[in-house]
Amino acid sequence: MLSSGRLLKLVPQSYLVSVPTVGMDPAYRVGLESISREYDRVECPVDGEIPLWLSGTLFRNGPGRFEVDDSDLTHWFDGLAMLRRFRIDDGSVTVSNRFLRSKEYTHVTEQGELRCDQFGTTAPKSIVGRLTGLLNPELTDNASISVDRIGTDPVAITETPNAVAFDSETLETTGTISPDDSVEITGSLGHPHYDFDHETVVNMGVRFGRQSAYVLFERSAEGTIRRPISTLPVDQPAYFHSFGLTEQYAVLLESPLRLNPLSLLSDRSFIESYAWDDNRESNLLVFDRLAGEFVDRFPVEPCFVFHHANAFERGNELVVDCIAFADDTVIDSLFLDQLRGGEIPAPGGDLRRYRLSLSEGTVDENTLLSGPLEFPMINYRQVSTQPYRYLYAAGHTAAHSPEADQDGQPTGLLDALVKVDLDDGTNTVWSEPGVYPSEPVFVARDPPATPDVDADRPADDGVLLSVMLDTDAEQSVLVVLDAASVSEIARAELPTAFPFGFHGQWYPDDSRAHRSMP
Numbered sequence: 001m002l003s004s005g006r007l008l009k010l011v012p013q014s015y016l017v018s019v020p021t022v023g024m025d026p027a028y029r030v031g032l033e034s035i036s037r038e039y040d041r042v043e044c045p046v047d048g049e050i051p052l053w054l055s056g057t058l059f060r061n062g063p064g065r066f067e068v069d070d071s072d073l074t075h076w077f078d079g080l081a082m083l084r085r086f087r088i089d090d091g092s093v094t095v096s097n098r099f100l101r102s103k104e105y106t107h108v109t110e111q112g113e114l115r116c117d118q119f120g121t122t123a124p125k126s127i128v129g130r131l132t133g134l135l136n137p138e139l140t141d142n143a144s145i146s147v148d149r150i151g152t153d154p155v156a157i158t159e160t161p162n163a164v165a166f167d168s169e170t171l172e173t174t175g176t177i178s179p180d181d182s183v184e185i186t187g188s189l190g191h192p193h194y195d196f197d198h199e200t201v202v203n204m205g206v207r208f209g210r211q212s213a214y215v216l217f218e219r220s221a222e223g224t225i226r227r228p229i230s231t232l233p234v235d236q237p238a239y240f241h242s243f244g245l246t247e248q249y250a251v252l253l254e255s256p257l258r259l260n261p262l263s264l265l266s267d268r269s270f271i272e273s274y275a276w277d278d279n280r281e282s283n284l285l286v287f288d289r290l291a292g293e294f295v296d297r298f299p300v301e302p303c304f305v306f307h308h309a310n311a312f313e314r315g316n317e318l319v320v321d322c323i324a325f326a327d328d329t330v331i332d333s334l335f336l337d338q339l340r341g342g343e344i345p346a347p348g349g350d351l352r353r354y355r356l357s358l359s360e361g362t363v364d365e366n367t368l369l370s371g372p373l374e375f376p377m378i379n380y381r382q383v384s385t386q387p388y389r390y391l392y393a394a395g396h397t398a399a400h401s402p403e404a405d406q407d408g409q410p411t412g413l414l415d416a417l418v419k420v421d422l423d424d425g426t427n428t429v430w431s432e433p434g435v436y437p438s439e440p441v442f443v444a445r446d447p448p449a450t451p452d453v454d455a456d457r458p459a460d461d462g463v464l465l466s467v468m469l470d471t472d473a474e475q476s477v478l479v480v481l482d483a484a485s486v487s488e489i490a491r492a493e494l495p496t497a498f499p500f501g502f503h504g505q506w507y508p509d510d511s512r513a514h515r516s517m518p
Ligand SMILES: [Fe+2]
Pocket: 145, 190, 191, 241, 306, 307, 502, 503
């Protein structure tokens, strides 16, 4: 078992933690403010040398504006979606950013009010409108969570089934893709999985109604036609944000954060319609996606999970890794007034491993690395659904650096990147004072390794791409790190400070470019 701070192999920077002063705005606040300007393929000065094999496009998604008319949106997840595009070729970088011209965005800019409820902010509606909406809900297309592809066309995705297509060169919005009726769901996840063997995209949805249900479904990588795999009725659905996938199974961590359907009739926001039920445990729900049936429910200690990291089968055992929080208070900490205040505990959980014995019906859980950690990342193409060695995540210097004070809860945002070696129990940390990383996107060295082609190739042979906020310069930078050593190779200076983003995808310019999956 790994423990926090044990055997740090590489410490490339000093570890002065940028802790905000009471009563003052934290230095990272600029990363939580709106931006209005849109840049179109602007050249970014590069310090260092970007490897020539690194040729492709990184699309990132996240909020770009946090106000509607004169009113503030309340939660970090509510901001209007703004795409970021980083084109890397021949050692150079250009950047673009563009607001998604969703129906939500158009309505907000033209009417000065929300069209649909967002995660933490409600749209103005009468009680009649709410009743009507309960029966036939209008779901937002403010798709700010991540990026996917349908065929070769990129789309912005969120936690409703509405995806928004955009041009891969200009980022211009080309239209909202509303779902067909083949899978009856109210919500789906911004973290779909890719089944490379079957060339399908697998996702989990939830249906609210007289009979609510969790719905596991898939679509071909090339098309929009969806197919339900398995449906599990549930009385009070849990809120969930991602799930785990193995070669045969899908695993969902169902927390005690449960929906009260009557709350949807109130003025409460989507997430405030859920409440933590102290009388419930968490469950790992296992679906056999090949047989198309629900397998079993494995009770575990109460916890809340945003992000699964990886899952795989080992003999008769399912191994499920995720970032787990003790409860749902992290959601409250991501309301903008909390985040901007700066005195919050750092919003990150522990790296948790569950081992499920399908034959015995038992589950074992342990913490692989104490947090705060978030935004877990793996060499997805090579090790997703497989036993694996390396995991990357955003961490915190006050918890993960050699000088870390193990007493007390780190505050402020995550300010480091951590590489976890699950085999030898070591951690490698990168950080720089005043610099706040985003999700580290792993890009395999070209030509990319695949389980079929090169099983022996090290899974950390590649780079990490992370858009970071340099608070001293009040400027965002795209940092390229060697994934093996977690040391900086190069950084590109962006023309301004972008708001912190959520997730994205890298699409390489190689022979796989015709393929829709990353
Ligand atoms: Fe996420």
